[in-house]
Amino acid sequence: MVMPNSQVWSPWVIDDIHAKAELGRYRIRGFSTFQKVTHFDDLTFLSTGLTRFPLEGYKERCSTRTVLGARYAENPLALDTPIYITGMSYGALSANAKTALGRAATLTGTASCTGDGGMLDREREASEKLIYQVLPSRYGFDPRHLAQAQAIEIVVGQGAKPGTGGMLMGVKVLDEIAEMRDLPTGIDQRSPARHPDWLGPDDLAIKIEQLREATDWSVPVHVKLGACRVADDVKLAAKAGADAVVIDSMVAGTGASAEVLLDHSGIPTVPAIVMAREALRELGLYGKVSLIVSGGIRSGADAAKALALGADAVAIGIAALIALNCNREIPGSDFMAEVGVPAGRCHHCQTGRCPVGITTQDPDLMSRLDPDEGAERVANFINSMTMEMALLTRSLGKSDVHSLEPEDLAALTVEASAMSRIPLAGTNKVFGD
C-alpha cells in the first residue's frame, strides 16, 4: 500500500530544510508566492437573466477607457484599457523585454512603468505613456527622466517583499546595469527598504509636493504599497496627497525576493481591494483618488472582478512575462539545461539564466527574445484581456467596465465571501459580517 506523505513534513518542507542546511541563509527566488490563498477564482459573475438585459456585442459598445490620477494632476493618465504593465526594473528584466513591454503598451493604448534601476532610453522611446518610479534606492534616478514621465509612482512597498527593498543578485549587476545604478559590477545588490529623504506620512506629503513642483503639477503621483495594513496605509497615502494608490498584494510577482517574505507576509488581492475601497470611502475620496491593484491578475476575468470589487485599474507583471514566453520552450531554449526544471515550473528569475531571454543580462539568452515579436504577443494578450472584460461587462448589461460593482459578483467559498464582503453563492449571506 502506498502511504500518503505527511501534510506537515511535505516533500517541499523537507526540501526547504535541506536547502537551508546547505545555504546557511534564507532562500531567494523570483516569480511569486507558492501559498494557496483566496483569489479571483473564488468569485463568479452574476450575468443577466430576466432582471437585467445584456448588451449585444456586435452593435453595443462597451467602454474600457480609463482615466487615472485626476485628483490634482493637470494631465491625468488616460488609457484605452484599465490594464497596464507594472514596474519591472531594467536589470531584473533584459533590455529586449523592457522594450517589448513598452511597445506592447503603446500598441494597446496603455502605459508601462520603469522600475528599480531607472529609465532605459529604449523603453522611453517604445512606451508613449511611461510611469516613472521613485524607489527607496533611487538607482539611476534623474530629474530629466522625471520631467519626461506621464505619471510618477512612489514605491513604498511591493507585495512580494513588503518591508524590504529590491534585490538583484550579482550575476545580473553587470556593465550597463551597474553603471546606471552607480554600483560596483557583480555585487549582490540589496536596495534600501526606507526612502532616504522621508520617513513618515507627514514627510511623504512634502515629498509628493516636491515631485509635483518639479513637474509643474502636470502628471499624477501614485503611491505603491505592499498590501499589509491596507486600510490605514491607503488613508495615509491619500491624505498625503496621492492622486492614485497602487495596492500590490501578497500574490504579486517579483524578479527576486526572500522566500520567507514571498510566502509569509501581506494579504491577498481580493481583501486588499475591498479594504482600500472602504478606506477611501471613509475619507470621502473613493472615485477621487484612483485605486489601482496588482498581484496575480491573469485574465480579463480577474481584471473585471478587480474592477467590480472597486479598483479603477489593474497592473500586470508576471502575466505580461508569460505572454513574452516565460515558462515556455521556444526554438533554442532548454529549460532543464539553464534552470534545472522543465518549462512550466520555472521560478528562477533571480539566477539570470532565463531560458527565454526575459529576466537575464546574458546576451545569448537575451537574443532569444525579439522585442517586436514579444510586443505583438503582449499586445495580443492585453487586447484579449480587454475583450474578455468587455464581454463579461456586456453580459451583465453594462456598457462601461467601470460600471462593474460588487453586486455583480457572488462568492464561491466562505473565505472569499468573508474577504470580499460578497454574499456566498446560493445564499444572501456575507460571511464574517
Next chain:
Amino acid sequence: MNRRLKDLASEGADVTVVNPGARHNTAVGLLHPCKIDIRGSVGYYSASLMDGPEVTIDGNAGWGLGENMMSGRIVLSRDAGASAASTIRGGEVFVGGNAGARAGISMKGGTLVVRGSAGFLTGFMMQKGRIIVCGDVGEAVGDSMYEGVIYVAGSIGSLGNDAVLEDVSEDELLDVWGTLESYGVEERPVFAKIVSGRRLYHLDSLERLEKSAI
C-alpha cells in the same frame, strides 16, 4: 515660485530670493545652469532635483537639502536637517553649520562638505562620492556603504556595518584641504577615512553569523 525660477533659470539668469519664509520645496527641479541667492532659511527639499544651478542659502535648511542633484553647487551658511545631499549623483553641497542624521545617504557621486558635525547614519548605503565632515559624526557612519569615501576630522560615534577605517594618503589630504579652501575654511585638520569593507558585496561570502546583517 518654482515655475518662475525655472523660467529664469532657463535664461541663465542670476536670481535673488528674499524672505523665503522657510518654505518647503524652494528651488526644485531647475535643470539649467544659473545662480540663485536665497536670503533666509528654507524648508524640506530645497534646491533639490536640480542639474546645473549654483545656489547659496543664507540660513538653515530642512530635510533633503539638494536631494538627487545631478550637478551644480549648494552653499548653505548654517545648519541642515536630516538627509542633506541624499542620493546626489554629482555636484557639491556645503553645509556651513551642522548636518542632521543620514547626511549623504545613498550618495551616488559628488561631494558633501559639513563644516560642523553630522548625525547618525551619515553616508548610509553610500554608493559613490565623498563626504567630508570637519566636526564629529554620530553612530553607524558609513553603514552598508558600497563605494565612496567619508572623511571625518572629529570623533566617530561608531562605524556602521561593513564600514572600515583606512589610512589617508598625503595627496588625499591635500585634495580634501583644497576642497575646504574653496569654501573659505582655513583650518587644516587631519581626517580619518572611512570606506567600505566590501564584505557585504556577496551574500554568500559572509561567515555564518555575519549573515544576520543581510
